[in-house]
Amino acid sequence: MGKIFSRRGDGFAIYMLEAELMKDLEDGTQDASERGKIPPLTDEEVKHLFDICKSIHKISGVEKGHEVVMTYDGGTNKIPRLGINTGRLQTLQIYERCFGADTTELSDPDYTYRQVKPTLRDDIPMMEQAQLLMVVPVFYGAMPNLGIYTQPDGPVPNPMELLPVGKIKEAKAAYEEAVELAVRDIVIVASAYYEAGADGINIDTVGACGDPDFKAALLASEELTTKYPGICIEMGMAGEFVLGMHGGISHNDVKLAGLYPHEQVKMAQAAGVTIFGPTINTKPAKSIPWNIARVATYTKACVSAAEIPVHANMGMGVGALPLCLTPPIDIVSLASKAMVEITDLDGL
Template sequence: MEEYLTRLGDGKPIRQTKKQIYDDLNEGTKNMAEKAKVPELTSGDLEYIAEIIMAPTRIVSVKPGNEVVMTHDVGPLKIMADQSNSGVNVPCSREQAMSIYERIIASDSAELGHIDYSFKPVKPIVSQEQSVLQNVLQMTTLPIFYGAMPNLGLYYAPDGPFPEPIALIRNRKMEDAKAAMNGAAERFIEDILYMTTRLYAVGLDALNIDTTAAAGDPDFWAVLHGTEKLKKECPELCIEMGMSGEFILGFHGELKYNNVRLAGLWPHQQVKLAEKAGADIFGPVVNTKPGKSFAFNIARATTAVKECVKVSKIPIHVNMGMGVGGIPMFETPPIDAVTRANKTMIEVAGVDGV
């Protein structure tokens, strides 16, 4: 029986028969449909994804006319920074890295960011960021995003002013833990407003709030409220809300936005709150399971993202980096898997961007 080269979720090459691929596709879509309570992919969808997986060429691409917009996280750090930012350590300035995105990679947009890629550490040096941004805006044609992470963990001890809430929860001090989370969220909103209004003042096109909700529901709550306030302060700024995981972890458990409880929300539910807050682009995440096949993971991810695209009124730019969106959890993801995941998300889920 013919076998096809494909991957495990950790990137390791494996060979599977057509039946094994179909079985894994079915298992993947059922898994997500049950968890997120969304429709399974249709038999036509699964057949098309199977064809993509079994394509005899090393890389695949979308049909002409189906191309989508590319946005990026981490920005220049992928070029000039080290492995900690998945960078390739090209010795150059951030301004030069932006030109590489525009003129060598031919990207549709580019993102500026600081090596310590969170709002809190960048706040004290915002004037430096303003200066670099001004240079970049004068030497590029493509839209420029500024990216950073909310990273609410930085507001807890030992790095920040609030006690570490998980330790408090372990000691059954739930009210103290909630107070710490609320305090961190409020402080983050101050920081994102401080940072972004200054970048907007020198001409920033767009903001990428990257890895939203990495610290659970208080993180998501802070980003939603921060977005709402930013849209009032900076009405012409595009805000891309990029997520960190497939559902919202309920560290606090009681936080709500627009009367919706945040803990446990899936991408198709998250996007409705992002829209309400005023976000212009939403970036859903679906995590890759390293021990499962590419077929399982891409079917699972596409199931969640297809529903998110369907219910959304704003463009959906799915996260497709290492370990998310069907891409293997590996630092240099094999391009056979990257291009197959890319084509599937565009042509089956119907995303507006990657």
């Protein structure tokens, strides 16, 4: 019996026996089930994943009629990363007219709401021009990134310097002050772009600084939906569970630290978010089949709990894709097919 080509979570090629492949699928779904306290994949779903993962094709795909919507984060930053000299408007056109993207996103290379606020006057005309150029929806996106509010770059004392010397109350107070500042910046920037014609706002990489970061995103979403009824807000997470950097922050009487995707989505939709992007971390030392089963288990539970569309984050180091700068297309397409067919999500 020949071995099956696959990859590790770091992108390196490996070969697996059928028994090894099946064991990794079973172990992956069990890991997610135990950590998230959610049901594992059924035997039938594991067998379906097995058939997908042993594919010999360079590119995998879903059947016609089963395609899902694609949204993008940091869209205008990614083509220039490849050394292709294009402006942001041209990059949007490439996504729409070359890649067939369902949506696009205008964003700044410094992908943080606080950092882009001083350049709003110069960048707003670009959104207005984008609306004249594009047919597909054009979002504006950036991160809350509470870390950038801390000294020496920001106004708030750095909790990472306060905690080691036992100043726990002061560290918590610093996080709480950063939340207030971040909410203000997100609302100012998002309002400006929405009024300039943006079809939606992406609050991305939420929770990168833990529970204060998630709190800021939720409060900003609530304020924006009150200010602009019907606004489209996409919230993409930073990781599979919310880190307790503060540890005591709650929202609507729910403690934010430790929430998994199926719990995060409930908080997001209650805050007025209209598209939710769960993020599950790829384990580089494990096989891609192990990671796919794990990610599918988390995402399936998230979709079941959601009342809004779920667009799973799939990129370098998340969503069962390898932790490398340019994930190989064989695994990108295979993992995407698995997510669509197993989890019943709405988009990627």
